[in-house]
Amino acid sequence: xxGTGRRVGRPRAEQRPDRGLTPRGELLDxxxxxxxxxxxxxxxxxxxxxxxxxxxxxxxxxVSGKEDLLAQLLESTVKPSLVLAAxxxxxxxxxxxxxxxxxxxxxxxxxxxxxxxxxxxxxLPEVRAERFAPFHRMRAELKGAYxxxxxxxxPGGGLGAAExxxxxDLVFGLVEGVILIRRSDPDRPVAAFAxxxxxxxxxxxxFPLRDEAWGAPAAGA
Amino acid sequence: xxGTGRRVGRPRAEQRPDRGLTPRGELLDxxxxxxxxxxxxxxxxxxxxxxxxxxxxxxxxxVSGKEDLLAQLLESTVKPSLVLAAxxxxxxxxxxxxxxxxxxxxxxxxxxxxxxxxxxxxxLPEVRAERFAPFHRMRAELKGAYxxxxxxxxPGGGLGAAExxxxxDLVFGLVEGVILIRRSDPDRPVAAFAxxxxxxxxxxxxFPLRDEAWGAPAAGA
Numbered sequence: 299x300x301g302t303g304r305r306v307g308r309p310r311a312e313q314r315p316d317r318g319l320t321p322r323g324e325l326l327d328x329x330x331x332x333x334x335x336x337x338x339x340x341x342x343x344x345x346x347x348x349x350x351x352x353x354x355x356x357x358x359x360x361v362s363g364k365e366d367l368l369a370q371l372l373e374s375t376v377k378p379s380l381v382l383a384a385x386x387x388x389x390x391x392x393x394x395x396x397x398x399x400x401x402x403x404x405x406x407x408x409x410x411x412x413x414x415x416x417x418x419x420x421x422l423p424e425v426r427a428e429r430f431a432p433f434h435r436m437r438a439e440l441k442g443a444y445x446x447x448x449x450x451x452x453p454g455g456g457l458g459a460a461e462x463x464x465x466x467d468l469v470f471g472l473v474e475g476v477i478l479i480r481r482s483d484p485d486r487p488v489a490a491f492a493x494x495x496x497x498x499x500x501x502x503x504x505f506p507l508r509d510e511a512w513g514a515p516a517a518g519a
Numbered sequence: 520x521x522g523t524g525r526r527v528g529r530p531r532a533e534q535r536p537d538r539g540l541t542p543r544g545e546l547l548d549x550x551x552x553x554x555x556x557x558x559x560x561x562x563x564x565x566x567x568x569x570x571x572x573x574x575x576x577x578x579x580x581x582v583s584g585k586e587d588l589l590a591q592l593l594e595s596t597v598k599p600s601l602v603l604a605a606x607x608x609x610x611x612x613x614x615x616x617x618x619x620x621x622x623x624x625x626x627x628x629x630x631x632x633x634x635x636x637x638x639x640x641x642x643l644p645e646v647r648a649e650r651f652a653p654f655h656r657m658r659a660e661l662k663g664a665y666x667x668x669x670x671x672x673x674p675g676g677g678l679g680a681a682e683x684x685x686x687x688d689l690v691f692g693l694v695e696g697v698i699l700i701r702r703s704d705p706d707r708p709v710a711a712f713a714x715x716x717x718x719x720x721x722x723x724x725x726f727p728l729r730d731e732a733w734g735a736p737a738a739g740a
Contacts, residue, residue: 337644339560418642421702423558437703464712467700468693468719475696479688481642482658491685498689501722 322360324350326374329367330414338368338422365429368419372433375416376440379405383443394450395500398469401447402496405440405473410480410488417477441470453504469499543581545571547595550588551635559589559643586650589640593654596637597661600626604664615671616721619690622668623717626661626694631701631709638698662691674725690720 319327328349332341343364347357361367382404386397409417419425425433445466448454454462476495480486540548549570553562564585568578582588603625607618630638640646646654666687669675675683697716701707 335644337560339558418644420699421639421642423556423639464715467704467712468715471696471700471716472689472693472719474699475692477699478641478695479692483688491688494685494689495692498693498723501725502719504722 321350321352321356325352325357325361326367326370327413329364330371330412330416333368333371334414334416334418338364338419338424365424365427368422368424369430369433371416372419372425372430373436375409375412375420376433376436378408380436380440380443383440387443387446394447394454395452395503398444398447398451398503399496399500401444402469402473402499403492406476406492406495407488409474409476410486410491415477415480415484417474418481420474420477441466444470444473448503451503465503468502472499472502542571542573542577546573546578546581547588547591548634550585551592551633551637554589554592555635555637555639559585559640559645586645586648589643589645590651590654592637593640593646593651594657596630596633596641597654597657599629601657601661601664604661608664608667615668615675616673616724619665619668619672619724620717620721622665623690623694623720624713627697627713627716628709630695630697631707631712636698636701636705638695639702641695641698662687665691665694669724672724686724689723693720693723 317324317327325346329341329346332345332349336345341364343357344354346364346367347354350357361370379401383401386392386401389397424430445462448466448469449457449462454465457465472495476491479491538545538548546567550562550567553566553570557566562585564578565575567585567588568575571578582591600622604622607613607622610618645651666683669687669690670678670683675686678686693716697712700712
């Protein structure tokens with residue numbers, strides 16, 4: 299089993315996991331795996347605790363239950379992009395389209411990069427519940443950052459509010475749509491795909507390809 | 520309750536539904552509602568039968584169970600687009616980009632148009648099972664039609680296989696990404712959004728907006 303790095307669930311009340319995760323991290327990883335492979339509804343808290351090598355009673359020291367785990371997993375798919383978006387919005391000396399491109403690339407890398415396709419959990423009916431309001435607020439805030447960068451870009455500056463909102467939807471839809479693409483093709487190399495998606499976003503925004511229009515962004519930017 | 524047009528589940532073994540649906544159609548509609556609001560895992564066959572106003576034993580005259588209902592619902596989100604795609608591929612006298620635009624618009628209208636957001640079911644872990652192989656084949660076939668139309672379009676003709684595959688993924692991802700957009704904003708008017716998505720697909724394909732490049736398609740085309 300060690301070749302795949304996956305463990306089967308077995309109680310390890312004393313032994314700590316070997317991937318350097320905190321108990322909370324171990325629980326989140328176990329929940330991510332079970333929610334995306336078995337389904338949220340079909341996963342019990344007991345199964346999560348066992349998968350994480352923990353007694354069920356111990357689990358409740360760290361999380362309040364399945365919904366708590368789901369909310370944290372969902373928020374983890376948005377928070378890093380929100381932090382980057384705030385930094386990019388402040389970089390008013392850089393062209394907005396370069397910042398938009400960078401946000402898209404990073405967001406796609408985040409959505410495609412983890413071990414589990416957490417974006418697949420966005421569409422669970424359970425996520426409509428009040429418990430997930432913070433996740434929905436974060437996602438709306440991230441979308442707002444896309445809208446602002448679009449608005450500040452050269453083609454976006456002349457758009458009316460309705461057209462800007464529509465274009466923001468398309469851009470955000472393309473970025474989040476990678477969740478569906480990843481589902482069909484889980485082993486796709488992420489980096490080139492993230493750049494191609496960011497290029498496509500600029501096309502939707504009204505730009506030709508980035509290197510034709512405003513030069514490739516600096517490496518590692 | 521009649522104001523909303525929704526009925527609560529109650530056995531109506533004799534009385535037929537009032538929306539003109541066949542028993543099978545009634546079961547599919549009930550399943551669509553319950554799978555998208557309550558969740559697939561949390562929905563019992565008994566709940567589907569009750570919602571459809573049918574005894575559970577009667578239900579098995581029409582469908583073999585929950586997976587059968589799910590498979591039929593999933594296939595219904597692809598079949599009409601496949602039929603259109605076959606017709607469009609045969610229309611070799613029309614510019615490929617006009618046909619690509621039409622397929623996108625129609626596909627988005629299909630994904631956004633029904634009473635329930637069935638695309639949300641694409642991401643269920645259960646859909647990986649062998650029972651859903653026909654659905655996956657249909658979806659792959661539809662994606663193949665997009666690829667062919669892209670390949671036959673003027674900007675697509677010069678693309679290498681890898682670049683064509685990548686661009687097909689982006690186009691297909693944008694079209695299916697409307698599932699996520701619809702989830703966030705269920706009351707969006709469909710027609711304008713479908714056209715805007717089709718415009719965006721042409722941009723990704725390497726075209727400027729359709730009316731700049733090759734004229735708006737005929738009304739009703």
